[in-house]
Amino acid sequence: MSAFSPVFQAFAADCSAAAIQRQDVLNDHLGAAPHTIDLNARTLAGQGSVYGGLTSLGSFSHCSQTWLWSWDNPHLGWDHPAVRPLRTIVKFGERHDIPELTTGHIDLADFPDPHQAASTMAIAASYVLGGNGVWSCRINDGKGSTYVHLDDPRLPVAGFEPLAAPRLLMTAVEVFPADHRRVVRGYFERLDLPYKEDEDVIMGGPDGGAQVVVGFTGHGLLDRISTTAR
Numbered sequence: 001m002s003a004f005s006p007v008f009q010a011f012a013a014d015c016s017a018a019a020i021q022r023q024d025v026l027n028d029h030l031g032a033a034p035h036t037i038d039l040n041a042r043t044l045a046g047q048g049s050v051y052g053g054l055t056s057l058g059s060f061s062h063c064s065q066t067w068l069w070s071w072d073n074p075h076l077g078w079d080h081p082a083v084r085p086l087r088t089i090v091k092f093g094e095r096h097d098i099p100e101l102t103t104g105h106i107d108l109a110d111f112p113d114p115h116q117a118a119s120t121m122a123i124a125a126s127y128v129l130g131g132n133g134v135w136s137c138r139i140n141d142g143k144g145s146t147y148v149h150l151d152d153p154r155l156p157v158a159g160f161e162p163l164a165a166p167r168l169l170m171t172a173v174e175v176f177p178a179d180h181r182r183v184v185r186g187y188f189e190r191l192d193l194p195y196k197e198d199e200d201v202i203m204g205g206p207d208g209g210a211q212v213v214v215g216f217t218g219h220g221l222l223d224r225i226s227t228t229a230r
Helices: 006-030 086-096 114-129 165-175 180-190
Strands: 036-038 043-046 049-051 055-061 066-069 105-107 133-139 144-150 195-197 201-204 211-216 222-228
Touching (some): 006 165, 006 180, 055 114, 086 114, 114 144, 165 180, 165 211, 180 211
Antiparallel strands (some): 055 066, 133 144
């Protein structure tokens, strides 16, 4: 693989902006301090706090530049309590014929940045699980990185932030540039916000509240973003 499949790109574009925002909120809360994973207890501990609802997503090898889903890891497998929630992702992948979500071992060596590709795939895939987002750290003396997903109601939840929307949408279309309109529609839909669309603009936001206005070129590329207060 040198790029994600078109069907994965379409799926990920839908949730990309909301997933990035969710990840930003989690990263800000956890900070850069070290944390400890307990797969059997399904917890992440650090800075005096212990968060539950942990799911082991998979790992990336910096040596072979490959991704391994935890359900295909012989040291874990489907019977492990931290792996069982991945059935939701695999079943979603089977329904929508997304190979990245159903193939246990994926070679990312031909991507421009294989490690970033692994992170992007993990963050997008984990959106199927709901929850709070992904935490990752180096393992095996830096030769690999492990990825876990958290779903703990005590963690902060991302919400609509009109001033942050321009940065989120610009970042999302940089990651998934194939369909800018899909990215913008997905942002409003994932946040359950009403929106209106015509050939030049998509505008959305809470009824009676601030609106995000996104303009497009004649070729469907994101051209401008503004916010209007009500």
